Amino acid sequence: MARLVIELTNRCNLRCQHCFDERHAATGDLSLEIIEKVLQEGKGCGIDHLAFTGGEPTIHREFPEIIRRVCDAGYAFSFVSNGANFPRVYPLLILQRQWFAGVTFSLDGARKETHNRLRGKGSYRSVMQAASICVFKDIPFTFNLVHRSKPSRS
Amino acid sequence: MPLYAFHDLILQTEREEQGGGEDLARLLEGLSWVRIPPRTVEPHLCLSISLCSNGLRAPPAARELFRVDGFCAQESGEDIYLTDGSSLLHLQPAQGRGSAFIAPSFFAKPPLLQNNFWTFGLLKLLRPLGLYSLHAAGIVSNEGVGLLIIGPSGSGKSTLAIGLARQGWHYLSDDAVLLRSRAETIEALALRKHFYIDADASVSSGEIPLGEETPDNTGRTRRRVCLEEVYPAQYMARCLPQVLLFARIVPDAQSTLLRLDRVHALRHLLASSGPQLFDRSTMTRHLEVLKRLIRQSATYELRAGLDLYHDPTTLIRLLNNAEGAQRWPAS
Numbered sequence: 301m302a303r304l305v306i307e308l309t310n311r312c313n314l315r316c317q318h319c320f321d322e323r324h325a326a327t328g329d330l331s332l333e334i335i336e337k338v339l340q341e342g343k344g345c346g347i348d349h350l351a352f353t354g355g356e357p358t359i360h361r362e363f364p365e366i367i368r369r370v371c372d373a374g375y376a377f378s379f380v381s382n383g384a385n386f387p388r389v390y391p392l393l394i395l396q397r398q399w400f401a402g403v404t405f406s407l408d409g410a411r412k413e414t415h416n417r418l419r420g421k422g423s424y425r426s427v428m429q430a431a432s433i434c435v436f437k438d439i440p441f442t443f444n445l446v447h448r449s450k451p452s453r454s
Numbered sequence: 455m456p457l458y459a460f461h462d463l464i465l466q467t468e469r470e471e472q473g474g475g476e477d478l479a480r481l482l483e484g485l486s487w488v489r490i491p492p493r494t495v496e497p498h499l500c501l502s503i504s505l506c507s508n509g510l511r512a513p514p515a516a517r518e519l520f521r522v523d524g525f526c527a528q529e530s531g532e533d534i535y536l537t538d539g540s541s542l543l544h545l546q547p548a549q550g551r552g553s554a555f556i557a558p559s560f561f562a563k564p565p566l567l568q569n570n571f572w573t574f575g576l577l578k579l580l581r582p583l584g585l586y587s588l589h590a591a592g593i594v595s596n597e598g599v600g601l602l603i604i605g606p607s608g609s610g611k612s613t614l615a616i617g618l619a620r621q622g623w624h625y626l627s628d629d630a631v632l633l634r635s636r637a638e639t640i641e642a643l644a645l646r647k648h649f650y651i652d653a654d655a656s657v658s659s660g661e662i663p664l665g666e667e668t669p670d671n672t673g674r675t676r677r678r679v680c681l682e683e684v685y686p687a688q689y690m691a692r693c694l695p696q697v698l699l700f701a702r703i704v705p706d707a708q709s710t711l712l713r714l715d716r717v718h719a720l721r722h723l724l725a726s727s728g729p730q731l732f733d734r735s736t737m738t739r740h741l742e743v744l745k746r747l748i749r750q751s752a753t754y755e756l757r758a759g760l761d762l763y764h765d766p767t768t769l770i771r772l773l774n775n776a777e778g779a780q781r782w783p784a785s
Contacts, residue, residue, distance in 0.1 A: 410520070410729035425721070432720035435745050443732065447517065 301348035306330065306338065308366070309355040313384050316408075316419045329360045332369075339373040349401065352379035358389045367392050371399040380404045380444065382423065383430030390433055402440035405430060457497070458487040461643050461691060463583065466497035469504075477561045478503060481572055484565075486644055486691075499579050503554045510542045510555050511535075520729055523570045534578055536571065538563070543575040547582050548735075564668040566650060566676060573630070573646070581736045585632045585643070586743055589726040591615040592626030592642050592693060595770075600693030602631065602642060603756070604726050605701035607670065610758050612651045612679070614701070616662065617766020619681060624690040625649075628679075633743050640747040643692045650676040695747060697773070698723075699756045706759040711772040719753035720744060752778045 309329045357379045370377050378401040393400045409415040412424040434441040458465040512535035516528035528535040536543040540557035577587045590604040591611035603611045612628040619625045626644035665678030700722045723744045762768045
């Protein structure tokens with residue numbers, strides 16, 4: 301069985317230096333109709349795991365509904381997140397623990413200064429808060445770090 | 455081949471030439487490593503030291519991890535290289551081995567920066583042994599309650615720890631402790647012998663002798679405080695932390711102590727654990743230690759006002775009146 305990566309939305313709640321400028325102008329959330337079609341046809345194509353990315357996938361206007369449908373249809377799921385919306389999202393993950401494979405938090409530096417320089421003020425605090433919630437709620441998580449030769453665009 | 459003990463760990467040092475070892479011995483002893491007589495024992499860590507750097511560098515393929523305090527850390531496979539441009543520390547944490555190539559210019563650096571360079575290397579070697587550093591002052595009340603005061607440089611950790619030592623409290627370290635897991639609990643170990651306080655604040659240290667002034671990594675001048683000379687009996691090598699205080703200075707007349715939930719407490723602990731937290735091979739175990747530390751402790755945010763600056767015993771009153779104070783013996 302295979303994993304399908306779905307870009308749920310172009311929208312994001314951060315304005316990171318390295319991200320595509322055109323993404324910030326976009327308004328699109330993937331429609332529930334398309335997601336429903338994927339859920340119906342995915343198993344037949346050998347897919348059993350949906351990995352959501354974005355934008356920031358958790359700010360899709362129908363994110364709770366999508367998670368509910370994904371689990372009802374019997375798919376495992378995971379997503380990448382900047383962590384800023386995590387305090388509002390994590391109860392969903394606990395409810396669907398059986399289907400939830402893990403969240404990957406994007407981290408751009410071990411230090412607040414490095415991470416915030418790329419992702420904006422308060423973003424390090426948000427991602428550490430999200431990781432802290434995971435530790436105490438036993439929610440599986442990883443950090444995704446991109447190694448770069450220079451810490452910021454200058 | 456001199457042996458040093460650090461708590462119950464044994465460090466074996468190998469010297470490649472004679473002479474010039476006094477500076478090095480002083481450095482290690484300042485980090486709470488105690489010279490011990492020769493014995494037949496399998497060391498936990500081996501460090502070979504050469505007082506000649508010969509322009510050694512990390513391999514060209516090594517990737518830069520970070521730069522801090524005027525030194526640069528690089529990684530190549532599982533090996534870590536730390537250099538200030540002239541001296542080099544080559545660490546193989548998985549093997550418990552390190553090789554230091556120290557240039558004469560190293561000992562001309564401010565003591566606090568020498569200390570930081572060396573400490574970084576030792577902390578890296580200690581992680582596979584299950585010891586994780588935390589930027590915190592460690593003190594123990596008269597009733598034996600361990601407190602960790604956690605906060606960035608300049609948040610008043612040392613001043614508070616010294617103030618309470620003058621009231622008879624025991625002390626471990628003023629700036630960093632090591633955490634490790636025991637069967638039932640997480641214990642904190644002292645890491646550094648000397649305390650360093652803001653040079654401007656040193657006038658209020660009373661009867662405590664002061665050591666040399668030294669610049670720190672933020673450009674401020676710090677002054678060494680020789681606490682062990684006046685209160686040798688109050689030094690404690692380890693404690694069981696039961697209270698975690700996350701300190702920050704506020705421009706208020708009165709200090710306040712507010713209960714902090716465990717998620718916020720962990721977020722602060724992550725920020726105070728340094729870049730080494732993100733070490734791939736040890737991060738999961740490190741997080742587990744932090745989680746258990748919070749579970750065994752009462753956690754508070756300490757908003758330190760002017761009253762605490764003038765009278766550190768204010769903290770004792772705040773602790774006694776704090777929500778959840780029944781969890782530890784009255785101090």
